[in-house]
Amino acid sequence: MKRVVITGAGTINALGHCVADTLEAMREGRCGIGELEFRDVDRLAIKIGGQVRGFEAEGRFNRQQMTLYDRFTQFTLTAAKEAIDQSGIEFHGDLAARSGVVLGTAGGGVSTWDDNYRSVYEDGKNRVHPFVVPKLMNNAAASHVSMEYNLKGPSFTVSTACASSNHAMALAFSMVRSGAAPAMVTGGSESMLCFGGVKAWEGLRVMSKDACRPFSGNRNGMVQGEGAGIFVFEEYDHARARGANILCEVVGFAMSSDAADIVMPSKQGAARAMSGALADAGINPDQVGYINAHGTGTAANDKTECAAVAGVFGTHADTLMISSTKSMHGHLIGGTGAVELLACIMALRDGIIAPTIGYEEADPECALDVVPNEAREADVDVALTNAFAFGGLNAVLALRKV
Amino acid sequence: MSISNRVIAIIAEQAVLEPSDVTPESTLEDLGIDSLGLVESIFAIEEEFDITIPFNANEPEASDFDISNVAAIIAGIEKLVSEKV
Numbered sequence: 001m002k003r004v005v006i007t008g009a010g011t012i013n014a015l016g017h018c019v020a021d022t023l024e025a026m027r028e029g030r031c032g033i034g035e036l037e038f039r040d041v042d043r044l045a046i047k048i049g050g051q052v053r054g055f056e057a058e059g060r061f062n063r064q065q066m067t068l069y070d071r072f073t074q075f076t077l078t079a080a081k082e083a084i085d086q087s088g089i090e091f092h093g094d095l096a097a098r099s100g101v102v103l104g105t106a107g108g109g110v111s112t113w114d115d116n117y118r119s120v121y122e123d124g125k126n127r128v129h130p131f132v133v134p135k136l137m138n139n140a141a142a143s144h145v146s147m148e149y150n151l152k153g154p155s156f157t158v159s160t161a162c163a164s165s166n167h168a169m170a171l172a173f174s175m176v177r178s179g180a181a182p183a184m185v186t187g188g189s190e191s192m193l194c195f196g197g198v199k200a201w202e203g204l205r206v207m208s209k210d211a212c213r214p215f216s217g218n219r220n221g222m223v224q225g226e227g228a229g230i231f232v233f234e235e236y237d238h239a240r241a242r243g244a245n246i247l248c249e250v251v252g253f254a255m256s257s258d259a260a261d262i263v264m265p266s267k268q269g270a271a272r273a274m275s276g277a278l279a280d281a282g283i284n285p286d287q288v289g290y291i292n293a294h295g296t297g298t299a300a301n302d303k304t305e306c307a308a309v310a311g312v313f314g315t316h317a318d319t320l321m322i323s324s325t326k327s328m329h330g331h332l333i334g335g336t337g338a339v340e341l342l343a344c345i346m347a348l349r350d351g352i353i354a355p356t357i358g359y360e361e362a363d364p365e366c367a368l369d370v371v372p373n374e375a376r377e378a379d380v381d382v383a384l385t386n387a388f389a390f391g392g393l394n395a396v397l398a399l400r401k402v
Numbered sequence: 403m404s405i406s407n408r409v410i411a412i413i414a415e416q417a418v419l420e421p422s423d424v425t426p427e428s429t430l431e432d433l434g435i436d437s438l439g440l441v442e443s444i445f446a447i448e449e450e451f452d453i454t455i456p457f458n459a460n461e462p463e464a465s466d467f468d469i470s471n472v473a474a475i476i477a478g479i480e481k482l483v484s485e486k487v
Contacts, residue, residue, distance in 0.1 A: 045454075203441075203445065204441065204459070205441050205444070205457055205458055205459045206458075206459050206460060207458075208458075208460070209458075219460065220458055220460045220461050220464070221458060221459075221460045262438075263438060264437070264438075298459075298460050299459070299460040299461065300460075
């Protein structure tokens with residue numbers, strides 16, 4: 001089995017348009033959630049979200065690209081450029097032939113669906129742009145990354161709701177670890193902050209109208225975000241041979257399915273994913289210093305996740321740190337695991353633990369060190385990142401300092 | 403049909419019971435309606451009466467809408483309907 005390292009990272013989200021800005025915001029505990037701005041927002045009951053601001057596609061992409069790139073693809077390509085530039089990897093010959101792109105998204109081109117349904121239903125038009133289908137398809141972002149960077153190996157998109165990115169990154173990891181691919185571009189993207197995207201979530205009645213306060217006794221729901229996180233996963237010797245800067249090592253993963261309920265999370269399913277990732281990585285529970293929580297800020301997730309952590313880690317659960325950065329960037333749904341992986345990289349490489357902001361009162365059912373409100377310095381060797389999706393599909397990755 | 407009977411009909415349909423099996427004292431738990439069933443019932447009631455029920459599944463007890471039993475739900479809906487302009 002090959003060792004797998006991360007040699008490039010890129011992002012765009014409500015906290016920043018690049019990794020440096022995002023990590024700075026996480027260090028400072030800044031909140032990127034605010035009033036939503038888009039057409040018909042006045043008809044929504046939920047009016048807040050972690051929206052990407054100041055992002056102009058014009059000028060960044062040419063006219064022909066604009067007709068093909070939904071906002072989720074634009075986010076993906078922006079983050080992919082940062083990650084691949086940082087990595088310094090260039091895909092030619094055999095490397096290009098064997099390397100691919102595995103990305104997660106839950107909704108794909110949601111705003112393209114939204115705009116065009118509005119056009120034919122509300123505006124009564126009988127004609128849509130010829131590229132609606134290639135623009136909205138869930139694999140559009142992965143395909144455009146493959147075209148842009150000459151990645152000719154296995155490329156596809158994974159869609160497992162809120163665990164999409166973690167499932168995608170776990171697959172990319174296993175492909176590099178097995179030797180099937182020398183490098184993979186992976187991560188995920190989501191752009192659901194449009195009228196239809198938020199209206200659908202509103203119906204579930206699990207959204208907060210004021211803030212995302214994971215683990216806090218007064219939490220009252222999740223807040224949507226948008227954006228992308230993209231990484232270069234590379235075989236260790238390959239990265240060393242070309243002198244690449246290594247951000248951290250990916251050492252294991254596990255996936256599990258609750259096989260129970262379409263929306264309610266399961267403690268057992270979450271626990272099996274965490275303990276499975278530790279076993280896959282050959283790591284003892286007490287080596288884990290930080291967990292980036294799924295931490296949605298709903299009543300159900302946070303207490304279930306804390307119970308699962310307590311079950312897996314025993315007394316060490318009282319020592320480790322666990323935080324939810326969704327309090328700052330919102331829940332990026334299918335892209336969330338990718339942006340949250342950045343908090344793990346910051347913990348391992350920089351020794352800084354991103355906080356859970358908005359934490360106002362203790363909850364006895366979430367009695368862990370959730371790094372409330374302020375970032376903390378700590379020496380962490382191993383970190384986990386959790387994602388537990390609607391549909392009961394869970395994926396956890398384990399990472400180690402290099 | 404009265405508001406009470408219309409609400410009971412919606413709740414009975416959700417619980418897959420006859421309306422006669424739904425009493426004012428019944429709790430949602432008695433009727434076998436889980437959190438997802440509750441959210442669906444609230445949606446159906448909102449559609450039936452064209453009202454908006456202030457209910458957040460994360461803090462059911464904090465919402466200004468009592469769901470402790472069928473009588474409480476009916477009273478809450480009668481209030482919302484009467485407040486409708």
